[in-house]
Amino acid sequence: MMIEGKQRVIGYYSDEMEAAVDYARALFKYKGGFSKQNNKWIAQISIEGKQRTVGYYDEEEEVATDYSRALFKYKR
16 A cells, blocks of 8 residues: 555455455555544445445444445445
8 A cells, every 4th residue: 555655565464354454444544534524434435436435433443344345345
């Protein structure tokens, strides 16, 4: 993943779901994903060129998990 203009390795994983959840955590940690207006984390995904909201969450862990699930569901 690119963080502050540098390629970074997040980790090595035994399965795709574990890797996707950790990637999503890092994505939200370093690139935002927090709605100040709602005071919640927001997961969004682009499907067929349209931005879709997956949901709003209190916990970063929840948003990362659902974001990863949406990636697997819609991006395969």
